[in-house]
Amino acid sequence: MDENKTIMLAHGGGGRLMADLISRTIVPKCGGRSVQLTDAATIDVPAGKLCFTTDSFVVKPLFFNGGDIGKLSVCGTVNDLAVSGAQPLALSLSLILEEGFEIAQLEKILENIGQTASRANVRIVTGDTKVVEKGFADGLFINTAGIGARITGAVPGFERITEGDAILINGTLGDHGMTIMSQREGLKFESPLKSDCACLHELTSRLYNALGNAVKFMRDPTRGGVAAVLNEIAVAAGVGIEIDEPALPMDKTVQAAADMLGFDLLNIANEGKVVAIVAPDAAARAIELWRSHPLGRRAAVIGRVLKGSDHPLVELVTKIGGRRIVQMPYGRELPRIC
Numbered sequence: 001m002d003e004n005k006t007i008m009l010a011h012g013g014g015g016r017l018m019a020d021l022i023s024r025t026i027v028p029k030c031g032g033r034s035v036q037l038t039d040a041a042t043i044d045v046p047a048g049k050l051c052f053t054t055d056s057f058v059v060k061p062l063f064f065n066g067g068d069i070g071k072l073s074v075c076g077t078v079n080d081l082a083v084s085g086a087q088p089l090a091l092s093l094s095l096i097l098e099e100g101f102e103i104a105q106l107e108k109i110l111e112n113i114g115q116t117a118s119r120a121n122v123r124i125v126t127g128d129t130k131v132v133e134k135g136f137a138d139g140l141f142i143n144t145a146g147i148g149a150r151i152t153g154a155v156p157g158f159e160r161i162t163e164g165d166a167i168l169i170n171g172t173l174g175d176h177g178m179t180i181m182s183q184r185e186g187l188k189f190e191s192p193l194k195s196d197c198a199c200l201h202e203l204t205s206r207l208y209n210a211l212g213n214a215v216k217f218m219r220d221p222t223r224g225g226v227a228a229v230l231n232e233i234a235v236a237a238g239v240g241i242e243i244d245e246p247a248l249p250m251d252k253t254v255q256a257a258a259d260m261l262g263f264d265l266l267n268i269a270n271e272g273k274v275v276a277i278v279a280p281d282a283a284a285r286a287i288e289l290w291r292s293h294p295l296g297r298r299a300a301v302i303g304r305v306l307k308g309s310d311h312p313l314v315e316l317v318t319k320i321g322g323r324r325i326v327q328m329p330y331g332r333e334l335p336r337i338c
Contacts, residue, residue, distance in 0.1 A: 007101040011131045022129060025103065029110035030093060030117070030124045043090050043125060049150035051086035053077060057142040060336040062109070064183055066176075066195030067271075069142055070109035072338060074116040075199045075271060076222070077146040082201035083218035083274055085154030085208055088120060092145040093127040098137035109140065120199040122146075154208040158236040160216045166283035167243065167303040168276045170203055170296040171196065172251045173226060174258060174268035177334050182257050191253045196272030203274060203296055206289045214282035220274050222338055224329045227266040227314070229275050230303075231328035234312035241314045243303030243326070266316075267329045269337045277305065 010017045057073045067075075074091065081088040093113065097106070117124050175196040182193050200220065207215050221229040234241045250265060258265050272295060278286050283301050290296030314326040 005103055007097045007099055007103065007106070007131055009099050009131050009133065011097065011129070018129065025107060026095070026110060026127070026129065029107065029114045030127075043123075043147070045089060045147070046149045048152070051081050051084045051148045051150055052145070053080040053084070054143070054145040055080060057144070057338060058138070058336055059180065059338050060138065061180070061183055062105070062139055064195055065179055065192060067197035068109055068112055069140060070111075070113040071116045072197055072271060073142040073144050074113055074120065074122070075197050076338060077144040078120050078122060078199045078201055079220045079271075079274070081146050081148035082199075082204040083156075083220050084148070085156050085204075085218075086148030086150050087205060088122045088146060088148040088201055090123045090125045090147055091117065093124050094143040095127070095129045096137050096141040096143070097129065097131045098139050099131060099134040101139050106140070116199065120201060151205060151208045153212045154215070155213065156215065156217045158217065158233065161233065161237040161239060161277055161305055162216075163239065163305055163307045164280050165216055165277050165305040166280050166286075166301050167230070167241065167305065168278060168283065168286055168290070169221075169226065169249065169300060169302055170200075170274055170290050171272070171298040172249045172254065173273070174254050174263075174265035174270065175251060176271040177225070177268035177337055178254045178257045178261075178263070178265075180337055181261060181263075181334055185261070187257060187260070189253050189257065193253060193257060196270055198272035198295055200272065200274050200295065203290060203293055204276075206293065207276060207278070207286055210289055211278060211282050211286060214279040215276065215286075216279065217277040218274055221270050223269050225265070225267045225269055226275060227264070227326050228329055230314045230326065233277070234314050237305075238308045238312055240306030240309050240312055241303060242306055243314070243316055245316055245318045247300050247302045249298045249300050249302075263334075266326055269334065271338060280304075
């Protein structure tokens with residue numbers, strides 16, 4: 001096996017090969033001098049509160065239309081900070097590599113990590129690399145952690161959600177999940193499906209900076225989709241939620257793929273969407289702010305918060321005026337989606 005082309009167990013052994021992999025392959029593509037090769041990074045941060053998150057990424061396939069596991073790992077971590085009311089600052093990056101993984105593929109993934117982090121103005125400052133035997137990691141798994149500075153005036157919380165609040169989303173549902181599924185199944189469409197994988201911090205900061213306390217809560221609807229997020233909100237806040245089917249932004253090709261495979265797009269993962277709950281008198285301004293950004297051009301008000309209940313429900317008002325309960329997904333409809 002050629003040590004210059006594929007990962008070997010020795011690359012995770014702590015010796016020369018591991019040092020070479022880190023210094024010659026990983027560090028140059030993930031931020032260069034900003035990566036501190038110490039056990040912990042020291043970071044200058046603005047005074048105030050910090051937000052902290054961690055995530056792991058096991059998507060299959062590793063490469064998909066619209067991104068790869070590397071881009072996904074940065075966007076996913078940035079977005080968890082962004083919806084929490086933070087300006088993302090720095091990330092850690094840990095790689096679990098499988099013996100035999102091609103160095104060329106790793107380099108391509110690392111390049112996308114570096115480019116995505118650079119565009120988001122986020123530094124990758126520390127990390128770790130492990131190698132496991134062939135057959136134990138499906139190529140590559142990634143773990144990240146991220147820190148961000150809380151935006152002044154951003155105070156999202158379930159307890160702030162009240163009757164009458166508007167529910168918004170910045171674009172179409174299910175693009176990421178159905179892109180992954182279509183590639184796994186080898187499905188071809190006239191218009192190719194593309195993941196919505198993107199960093200959302202510019203969208204979230206627009207609302208927090210412009211609307212302040214009128215922004216009650218935000219969440220990115222990844223695994224479990226919009227259905228999972230809205231059910232979590234309803235239970236945690238003790239409120240009812242009503243959403244309008246005609247208002248839900250959907251791509252026709254994505255909808256066709258979901259219909260073909262028997263999926264409900266409300267349950268499908270997104271990687272470039274944010275659900276926001278804002279005061280009713282701020283909804284129009286929020287939509288205006290989002291639609292002026294490329295990632296929010298199809299932003300819409302999709303529903304409203306109803307009065308509190310001992311048995312909170314999420315209900316969908318259908319196109320013909322009927323109603324159906326939107327349940328919390330029992331489990332992941334699509335495994336290995338992120």
